[in-house]
Amino acid sequence: MLDILLPTLIFAALVLAALGAWRRVRLWRRGRASKVAFLRGLAAMPRRYLVDLHHVVARDKVMANTHVATAGGFVAALGLAVIVHGLGLAEGMLGWLLLAASATMFAGSLFVVRRRRNPPARLSKGPWMRLPKSLMAFSLGIFVVTLPAVGVLPSGFSQGVGGWLVALLLAGVVAWGLAELVVGMTWGGPMKHAFAGALHLAFHRRPERFADTQHGGYPSTGLKALDLDDAEAPLGVGQPADFTWNQLLGFDACVQCGRCEAVCPAFAAGQPLNPKKLIQDMVVGMAGGSDAGYTGSPYPQTPIGEHQGSPHGPIVAPASTKDGKALVDAETLWSCTTCRACVEECPMMIEHVDAIVDMRRHLTLEEGATPGKGAEVIDNLIATDNPGGFDPGGRLNWAADLELPLMADVERAEVLLWLGDGVFDMRNQRTLRALVKVLRAAGVDFAVLGNEERDSGDVARRLGDEATFQSLARRNIATLSQYHFDCVVTCDPHSFHVLKNEYGAFYPPGQESSYPVWHHSTFINQLIESGRLRLAPGQASRVTYHDPCYLGRYNGEYEAPRAVLKALGVELVEMQRSGYRSRCCGGGGGAPITDVPGKQRIPDMRMGDVRETQAEQVVVGCPQCTAMFEGVVPPTGDEEVAVKDIAEMVAVALDTTPEATLAPRDASTPQATEEVMS
Amino acid sequence: MQPEVTTMPALEVTVLVSVGRHPLTGRTRRADQDARGVELARSLADAQVRLLHAGMRDESSEAALRGYLGMGFTQLSLLEQPEGADVLPALAEALDATSPHLVIAGERAERGEGSGLLPYLLAERLGWPLVSGLAAVESVEDGVATLLQALPRGQRRRLKVRLPAIVTVDNAAPAPRQSAYGPARRGAFETTAGPVSDDEEWAAWQVQPARQRPKRLKIVKAASARDRFKAAAAKAEGGGGQVLTDVSPEQGAEAILMLLREEDVLR
Ligand code: SF4
Ligand code: SF4
Numbered sequence: 001m002l003d004i005l006l007p008t009l010i011f012a013a014l015v016l017a018a019l020g021a022w023r024r025v026r027l028w029r030r031g032r033a034s035k036v037a038f039l040r041g042l043a044a045m046p047r048r049y050l051v052d053l054h055h056v057v058a059r060d061k062v063m064a065n066t067h068v069a070t071a072g073g074f075v076a077a078l079g080l081a082v083i084v085h086g087l088g089l090a091e092g093m094l095g096w097l098l099l100a101a102s103a104t105m106f107a108g109s110l111f112v113v114r115r116r117r118n119p120p121a122r123l124s125k126g127p128w129m130r131l132p133k134s135l136m137a138f139s140l141g142i143f144v145v146t147l148p149a150v151g152v153l154p155s156g157f158s159q160g161v162g163g164w165l166v167a168l169l170l171a172g173v174v175a176w177g178l179a180e181l182v183v184g185m186t187w188g189g190p191m192k193h194a195f196a197g198a199l200h201l202a203f204h205r206r207p208e209r210f211a212d213t214q215h216g217g218y219p220s221t222g223l224k225a226l227d228l229d230d231a232e233a234p235l236g237v238g239q240p241a242d243f244t245w246n247q248l249l250g251f252d253a254c255v256q257c258g259r260c261e262a263v264c265p266a267f268a269a270g271q272p273l274n275p276k277k278l279i280q281d282m283v284v285g286m287a288g289g290s291d292a293g294y295t296g297s298p299y300p301q302t303p304i305g306e307h308q309g310s311p312h313g314p315i316v317a318p319a320s321t322k323d324g325k326a327l328v329d330a331e332t333l334w335s336c337t338t339c340r341a342c343v344e345e346c347p348m349m350i351e352h353v354d355a356i357v358d359m360r361r362h363l364t365l366e367e368g369a370t371p372g373k374g375a376e377v378i379d380n381l382i383a384t385d386n387p388g389g390f391d392p393g394g395r396l397n398w399a400a401d402l403e404l405p406l407m408a409d410v411e412r413a414e415v416l417l418w419l420g421d422g423v424f425d426m427r428n429q430r431t432l433r434a435l436v437k438v439l440r441a442a443g444v445d446f447a448v449l450g451n452e453e454r455d456s457g458d459v460a461r462r463l464g465d466e467a468t469f470q471s472l473a474r475r476n477i478a479t480l481s482q483y484h485f486d487c488v489v490t491c492d493p494h495s496f497h498v499l500k501n502e503y504g505a506f507y508p509p510g511q512e513s514s515y516p517v518w519h520h521s522t523f524i525n526q527l528i529e530s531g532r533l534r535l536a537p538g539q540a541s542r543v544t545y546h547d548p549c550y551l552g553r554y555n556g557e558y559e560a561p562r563a564v565l566k567a568l569g570v571e572l573v574e575m576q577r578s579g580y581r582s583r584c585c586g587g588g589g590g591a592p593i594t595d596v597p598g599k600q601r602i603p604d605m606r607m608g609d610v611r612e613t614q615a616e617q618v619v620v621g622c623p624q625c626t627a628m629f630e631g632v633v634p635p636t637g638d639e640e641v642a643v644k645d646i647a648e649m650v651a652v653a654l655d656t657t658p659e660a661t662l663a664p665r666d667a668s669t670p671q672a673t674e675e676v677m678s
Numbered sequence: 679m680q681p682e683v684t685t686m687p688a689l690e691v692t693v694l695v696s697v698g699r700h701p702l703t704g705r706t707r708r709a710d711q712d713a714r715g716v717e718l719a720r721s722l723a724d725a726q727v728r729l730l731h732a733g734m735r736d737e738s739s740e741a742a743l744r745g746y747l748g749m750g751f752t753q754l755s756l757l758e759q760p761e762g763a764d765v766l767p768a769l770a771e772a773l774d775a776t777s778p779h780l781v782i783a784g785e786r787a788e789r790g791e792g793s794g795l796l797p798y799l800l801a802e803r804l805g806w807p808l809v810s811g812l813a814a815v816e817s818v819e820d821g822v823a824t825l826l827q828a829l830p831r832g833q834r835r836r837l838k839v840r841l842p843a844i845v846t847v848d849n850a851a852p853a854p855r856q857s858a859y860g861p862a863r864r865g866a867f868e869t870t871a872g873p874v875s876d877d878e879e880w881a882a883w884q885v886q887p888a889r890q891r892p893k894r895l896k897i898v899k900a901a902s903a904r905d906r907f908k909a910a911a912a913k914a915e916g917g918g919g920q921v922l923t924d925v926s927p928e929q930g931a932e933a934i935l936m937l938l939r940e941e942d943v944l945r
């Protein structure tokens with residue numbers, strides 16, 4: 001009886017799964033073309049799964065072990081079941097191995113059951129609630145039907161009427177397990193993540209992010225360039241089919257674990273964004289339908305079931321259809337600060353920020369619908385090369401007394417100091433003065449571009465204006481190429497990221513960027529380590545350090561600022577969310593410009609984190625963060641926490657005893673070093 | 679009897695657009711007031727809007743004109759004119775030929791002469807009425823447009839004018855929408871060579887950047903914030919002048935002529 005039923009069930013499930021897989025692949029192929037190294041990707045997939053994916057999963061130890069047991073047990077059990085029960089080859093060890101595999105899987109599924117008993121809000125409910133039962137059904141069913149095959153139970157146990165019933169029951173249990181775990185894998189059940197996830201790892205749009213980070217690999221965080229020369233290519237993503245096929249595949253890989261939701265600052269602030277829901281909406285759009293089947297947390301302030309889409313329908317309803325709803329609302333896309341916390345946490349390696357910026361590109365470049373002050377900022381960037389619309393001839397006004405050497409005059413310097421648009425901001429000018437003081441104290445030969453510098457293009461790009469970004473990038477590159485310098489140093493992590501990771505694609509053919517770019521915290525740390533900068537330690541303050549997203553998650557620099565603080569001798573208390581889990585200040589991605597309302601403000605929440613540490617000062621390394629934090633009004637009764645850039649911390653700790661002071665190599669302006677803050 | 683169903687012919691609107699100039703950097707751009715004119719035209723129901731520019735076509739002017747296309751147009755009519763040409767005859771001829779119902783222009787150009795006279799000269803040539811400083815077009819019915827004219831300090835005056843007419847907008851009109859790169863890039867120029875008339879006087883002129891004119895300081899002696907506010911919000915009081923009501927056109931013209939002589943405008 002079971003000898004006939006089991007092979008039939010197994011092969012039927014496999015055939016159905018293959019059919020589903022074919023349909024699913026056709027869905028993905030609605031997307032645009034994207035070049036991938038096909039075979040190399042497939043070959044690299046196991047390693048990407050075992051190393052990179054588990055590196056993320058392992059941040060939650062219990063869940064990691066659960067997953068290893070359940071998934072590992074399942075893959076082994078399925079493979080062996082095909083051999084043992086499908087082909088009837090139970091010889092030797094095979095049956096016993098199958099027993100072991102299904103037992104392991106069963107053990108794992110018990111943990112899944114436990115987690116599902118009181119699931120946290122970030123987990124989806126609905127079909128996901130039955131998954132633990134299905135896992136148990138499959139593992140138990142396979143375990144029991146394998147017992148006769150290894151001789152533990154007599155093979156004739158399913159004879160007679162009672163036996164028949166037992167056999168039918170067992171077959172039913174196995175069928176349930178197979179339906180969920182094998183058929184459901186390709187027909188859109190919860191197990192879809194395994195099928196799509198494996199292929200997503202193989203054909204990931206950023207294969208370089210799997211490079212071995214211990215051996216010179218780097219986080220792949222620069223946005224992909226839009227080809228503006230190709231008049232046919234869509235400008236960004238206006239409908240789900242405008243995504244590349246492997247992006248669509250990536251969306252399908254989401255396991256709805258909600259880790260992204262849990263870390264998203266916009267979600268926590270009550271702005272209408274939830275990265276998990278966004279990815280699920282893209283899946284809805286790709287397959288066509290409404291979001292009514294979604295069982296996780298909604299976008300704050302937005303009920304579920306009112307939005308729908310199709311592969312070739314608009315993602316955001318055009319402005320002409322008043323109150324129209326499509327797949328997502330524009331506010332959802334504009335709430336994102338591009339902080340990458342979601343990407344960092346996602347075990348399925350999904351690239352939320354790429355998708356959001358792709359959709360913003362369409363809104364800005366095709367619809368002309370950048371909200372808030374966005375249009376004004378972009379117009380300013382086009383007309384004056386800075387977002388504030390200031391006179392580009394006044395970039396050095398703040399430094400009139402510092403006599404900064406200009407690249408145009410010296411043509412060659414050790415360091416090109418990239419000042420950024422903070423030159424127009426009085427608060428950031430204090431940071432810049434401090435940085436100049438530090439560089440001079442260390443005798444660094446530096447020069448600035450002065451009025452030749454333009455905005456790096458960061459804001460334009462995150463607002464979706466790829467055209468303005470590329471124009472700024474190309475002109476900045478042309479300027480940089482005229483001069484000789486060993487490295488670029490900047491106190492703005494956004495300029496830092498763009499210069500370091502995003503300008504490479506815009507060098508004229510045959511040229512490439514040949515200089516390292518450093519954030520000032522890294523460079524100052526180098527100066528300290530090499531003994532060029534002497535500090536008089538003894539600042540006895542209690543500080544905490546806020547990792548800027550564009551320095552930390554985007555560029556992996558967590559150590560240098562902490563090393564500098566250590567050299568200063570201050571007491572560093574970490575916030576609960578620091579390092580790669582640092583929470584955004586709310587200033588990135590043009591979020592302060594588009595200004596989507598929420599229940600609270602992101603910088604207020606982050607300053608709450610700061611206050612929890614009871615630090616007297618919060619040290620930052622980004623003009624944007626400084627501005628956001630200084631804009632926070634402390635709760636009544638609480639003392640104001642001072643916001644200090646790391647350069648300011650160093651500038652007041654310089655050891656100015658004569659023997660420590662090196663003669664500046666560039667002796668043009670010794671007098672200016674004195675009066676920088678105290 | 680069935681009521682007669684008349685299908686309203688679409689309102690044909692032509693917006694005169696020019697190449698603007700950013701006040702700080704001097705880069706070419708869509709001129710702000712002209713863009714407001716385009717925005718005004720876009721807000722009219724059932725309007726067929728045509729963009730018209732007379733001037734040179736080169737790289738920088740093309741980039742600026744594409745700024746208007748980016749407001750959602752597929753084409754822009756371009757009367758090609760050499761630099762320094764007087765565009766008035768060409769524009770008048772083109773408008774005469776297409777006979778739109780409404781012509782919208784900015785108050786004054788951001789480059790070139792920028793005298794703000796062009797709409798008046800056009801109106802004179804075409805024999806059309808002109809309304810300046812428009813804030814909104816409220817409605818168009820039976821060939822009569824109801825307009826809202828902006829006066830200083832937020833006041834508005836409602837006017838009715840028979841079409842065809844020329845109207846100009848200034849900063850009181852709604853701000854223009856964002857210009858999007860995609861439509862701007864795709865938009866086409868429909869180029870026609872209009873009649874060229876050289877502006878001989880212009881050729882003889884010497885052009886130099888304008889100096890900011892000194893402003894007379896308004897000294898307010900006010901003790902309280904309320905007084906200061908009142909002073910700031912008060913209507914400018916012209917010294918003298920007279921209000922003429924119920925006078926014949928001749929008497930009115932006589933009075934204006936006298937004033938112009940007094941002020942040395944006419945000699
Ligand atoms: S996008 Fe990633 S982190 Fe977010 S729910 Fe899906 S799998 Fe989890
Ligand atoms: S990048 Fe940051 S703000 Fe944007 S969706 Fe991800 S977590 Fe949320």
